[in-house]
Amino acid sequence: MNSMRVNHHPVLGDLETHKEIKIYFDGQEYTAYEGDTIASALLASGVRTLRFHEDKETPRGIYCNIGHCFECRVKVDGKKTVRACLTSAENHMQIESCKALSASEVKGGTL
Numbered sequence: 001m002n003s004m005r006v007n008h009h010p011v012l013g014d015l016e017t018h019k020e021i022k023i024y025f026d027g028q029e030y031t032a033y034e035g036d037t038i039a040s041a042l043l044a045s046g047v048r049t050l051r052f053h054e055d056k057e058t059p060r061g062i063y064c065n066i067g068h069c070f071e072c073r074v075k076v077d078g079k080k081t082v083r084a085c086l087t088s089a090e091n092h093m094q095i096e097s098c099k100a101l102s103a104s105e106v107k108g109g110t111l
């Protein structure tokens with residue numbers, strides 16, 4: 001599903017000129033294009049929730065889209081706290097949403 005994707009852009013050009021790649025978010029395959037960030041690729045596929053608040057468990061996603069707020073943080077290939085809005089999508093990238101922390105983790109336990 002690419003219904004939210006801009007296919008023709010006056011500065012970035014036409015989408016057909018960009019190579020299609022595959023990324024995986026929480027185990028599900030999504031189409032991305034070279035030049036996409038993780039956030040842009042997932043948003044274009046209709047994914048708005050990238051993680052859940054560690055304590056309140058409310059959904060979080062893109063907020064500033066310029067790397068300031070850290071609301072878009074995800075795990076990439078096992079690495080925690082990757083900002084989806086600043087990280088380029090790469091072919092076969094494994095991305096995981098960040099889940100709420102357990103009670104022991106919230107109280108200072110290990111992550």
Ligand code: FES
Nearest residue numbers: 063065067070085
């Ligand atoms: S959306 Fe704010 S840092 Fe990514």
